[in-house]
Amino acid sequence: MLYLIIGASAAGLAAAEILRQWDPRGAITLISEEPHPPYSRPLLTYLLSREVRLDQVWLKGPDYFQEWGFEARLGERVVQVAPGEREVRLQSGEALPYDRLLIASGASPRLPGIPGEDLAGVFTLRTLADWRRLDAGLPEGGQVAVVGAGPVGVKAAEALVHRGCRVALVEMEPQVLPRLLESQAAALLDDALKKWGIDVYCNAAPAGIVGRQGRVRALALADGRELPAQAVLCAIGVTPNTAFLAAPHLAVAGGLQVNARMQTAHPDIYGAGDCVQGVHLLTGQPAYVPIWPGAVAQGRIAGANMGGAQRRYPGALPQNSISLRGFRVITGGLVEPEGADVEIVSEHDRQRGGYRRLVYQQGRLVGLTLVGQVEDAGIYFQLMGQQLPVKDLSADPRTPDFHPGRLWG
Amino acid sequence: MKTVIIQPERCLGCLQCRLACAVEHSRAKELVAAIQEQVVPRARLRIYPGRQHLAFPNKCRHCEPAPCQQVCIAGAICRTPRGTVDIDPERCINCAMCAMACPFGVLTYASLYLAPEKAAVALKCDQCPDREAAGRLPACVEACKVGALTYGEWQETQEDKGRALARAFFTSLPASQETASSLPATIRVWRQLS
Numbered sequence: 001m002l003y004l005i006i007g008a009s010a011a012g013l014a015a016a017e018i019l020r021q022w023d024p025r026g027a028i029t030l031i032s033e034e035p036h037p038p039y040s041r042p043l044l045t046y047l048l049s050r051e052v053r054l055d056q057v058w059l060k061g062p063d064y065f066q067e068w069g070f071e072a073r074l075g076e077r078v079v080q081v082a083p084g085e086r087e088v089r090l091q092s093g094e095a096l097p098y099d100r101l102l103i104a105s106g107a108s109p110r111l112p113g114i115p116g117e118d119l120a121g122v123f124t125l126r127t128l129a130d131w132r133r134l135d136a137g138l139p140e141g142g143q144v145a146v147v148g149a150g151p152v153g154v155k156a157a158e159a160l161v162h163r164g165c166r167v168a169l170v171e172m173e174p175q176v177l178p179r180l181l182e183s184q185a186a187a188l189l190d191d192a193l194k195k196w197g198i199d200v201y202c203n204a205a206p207a208g209i210v211g212r213q214g215r216v217r218a219l220a221l222a223d224g225r226e227l228p229a230q231a232v233l234c235a236i237g238v239t240p241n242t243a244f245l246a247a248p249h250l251a252v253a254g255g256l257q258v259n260a261r262m263q264t265a266h267p268d269i270y271g272a273g274d275c276v277q278g279v280h281l282l283t284g285q286p287a288y289v290p291i292w293p294g295a296v297a298q299g300r301i302a303g304a305n306m307g308g309a310q311r312r313y314p315g316a317l318p319q320n321s322i323s324l325r326g327f328r329v330i331t332g333g334l335v336e337p338e339g340a341d342v343e344i345v346s347e348h349d350r351q352r353g354g355y356r357r358l359v360y361q362q363g364r365l366v367g368l369t370l371v372g373q374v375e376d377a378g379i380y381f382q383l384m385g386q387q388l389p390v391k392d393l394s395a396d397p398r399t400p401d402f403h404p405g406r407l408w409g
Numbered sequence: 410m411k412t413v414i415i416q417p418e419r420c421l422g423c424l425q426c427r428l429a430c431a432v433e434h435s436r437a438k439e440l441v442a443a444i445q446e447q448v449v450p451r452a453r454l455r456i457y458p459g460r461q462h463l464a465f466p467n468k469c470r471h472c473e474p475a476p477c478q479q480v481c482i483a484g485a486i487c488r489t490p491r492g493t494v495d496i497d498p499e500r501c502i503n504c505a506m507c508a509m510a511c512p513f514g515v516l517t518y519a520s521l522y523l524a525p526e527k528a529a530v531a532l533k534c535d536q537c538p539d540r541e542a543a544g545r546l547p548a549c550v551e552a553c554k555v556g557a558l559t560y561g562e563w564q565e566t567q568e569d570k571g572r573a574l575a576r577a578f579f580t581s582l583p584a585s586q587e588t589a590s591s592l593p594a595t596i597r598v599w600r601q602l603s
Contacts, residue, residue: 014479040482040483040484041482042482042504043482043483043502046483046502051502052483052500052502056483056499056500058484059484060484292480292482292506293479293480293506293509293510296479296480297479300474300479319509321504321505321506321508321509323503323504323505325528326503326528326529328505328518330505330508330509332509374505374508374509375508375514375516375517375518376508376514377505377508377509377514378476378508378509378510378511378512378513378514379512379513379514381509381510381512382512394460395460403457403458404457404467404513404514406457406459406460
């Protein structure tokens with residue numbers, strides 16, 4: 001069997017490893033556009049803050065591909081997938097045949113689409129090459145505007161302050177981490193960000209990047225304000241890498257379409273990771289949830305199914321952990337669920353800075369936000385992921401003295 | 410793989426295991442010196458008040474596959490040749506992704522003498538590798554006075570439990586009840602537990 005995997009990050013590697021268990025002798029080839037061995041993308045912001053060294057971002061040992069018996073085609077770009085001929089065409093002109101193909105091509109950062117994005121000093125942070133550019137182009141002690149206060153923007157802003165930059169964090173929505181937090185938890189994070197010296201601009205839409213002699217000078221906001229900056233980092237989100245799939249009609253605008261077995265319309269082509277548009281575990285609606293744990297989980301299912309298993313992916317459960325200088329937030333599920341019978345329990349322990357918000361719908365836990373004390377987050381996500389009815393549990397998570405011992409003890 | 414097996418019904422909540430665990434995971438590995446260390450040694454198992462006023466010891470199960478290992482973005486969590494799931498404090502970035510994934514809530518975040526430059530790293534049971542190398546029991550098991558924590562193959566313990574259950578069932582049958590009823594209740598209960 002010839003297995004081909006496009007992408008060698010979270011989903012691609014997880015799939016390849018489980019596939020090796022299912023088919024010990026199959027030929028497994030991983031293709032990656034990036035020339036480096038596999039590395040951890042989420043660590044790039046930590047690399048930026050110099051909390052980790054470059055030698056700590058590699059996910060696998062130096063002999064990883066040989067040990068697992070994988071062929072690695074690093075630095076090769078896929079330009080077309082031809083399901084009819086069962087081959088994948090590379091930019092080099094080479095065509096690689098396959099029996100089973102996994103598309104785990106990931107996603108690319110979006111740009112806000114404003115004038116001045118082509119200036120020197122406008123960055124994104126998604127790949128190691130992006131980090132190299134940003135690290136080299138960072139004005140020491142200068143001013144940086146970070147566009148987008150999502151998980152990457154917030155962490156990048158904190159990292160840049162760590163590096164001695166003056167940082168303005170610009171967000172279109174009225175709060176930081178929109179869609180992930182509700183206003184009360186966002187206010188706690190906002191306070192922390194301001195305490196570290198980050199200037200947070202909410203309700204601020206970027207209108208353009210102002211340059212002088214081809215270099216960034218300032219970020220202009222829609223309300224007329226201008227934030228002086230020698231660098232602008234765009235972190236407004238990602239879009240699936242599916243352009244090369246246009247011909248076989250596998251992808252829609254939201255990403256690659258797959259069924260619960262992570263299979264596309266072509267039964268021999270599977271998809272996993274950030275390039276896939278999945279289904280929300282709780283609502284059953286199409287949802288794009290580009291998170292690391294989701295990519296690994298999807299990769300494991302796709303990999304096993306390529307090797308002959310019959311596994312099903314129940315759906316993506318959004319979950320994020322933001323941990324900055326000891327300030328911890330774990331959030332997931334639905335923040336503001338639509339529909340009837342919604343109950344929200346929230347409590348704020350001002351003394352210890354802890355905050356807990358649980359969202360219930362029809363007697364099931366559907367949303368969670370923890371600030372400060374986050375150790376038990378996984379238990380709540382279990383309750384959420386398995387959609388257990390709260391009344392059947394031996395302990396009610398809504399009570400203030402709830403702890404895991406009450407579930408098992 | 411040998412593991413620490415928990416029998417919550419025996420736990421008294423004395424917290425001796427927590428003390429022993431913290432001492433084992435200190436630099437000195439000795440109580441008097443450990444309590445004076447710069448980086449306060451932390452216990453890696455917790456005792457919760459459970460239901461019906463029973464104590465409930467909770468610690469890492471070294472799952473296979475391990476959810477924490479799958480979500481670790483720093484590549485800090487790996488399975489050792491011993492079979493345990495370990496966290497490398499050198500690589501841990503304190504991102505709390507593992508707490509998000511762990512279905513048992515066993516992770517804590519605190520500073521560790523092995524990585525003194527970091528404000529906190531993820532901590533959980535490593536099943537005392539130094540002790541295993543020396544042929545000794547894990548610290549918590551050695552400290553447990555009531556048999557709530559034991560060390561062995563879980564399959565064997567499972568079989569023992571099955572046998573105990575079967576014994577308890579057969580002793581509860583009417584025929585044997587006549588002879589058993591002459592025993593005091595405490596002795597009967599202990600026999601069923603052992």
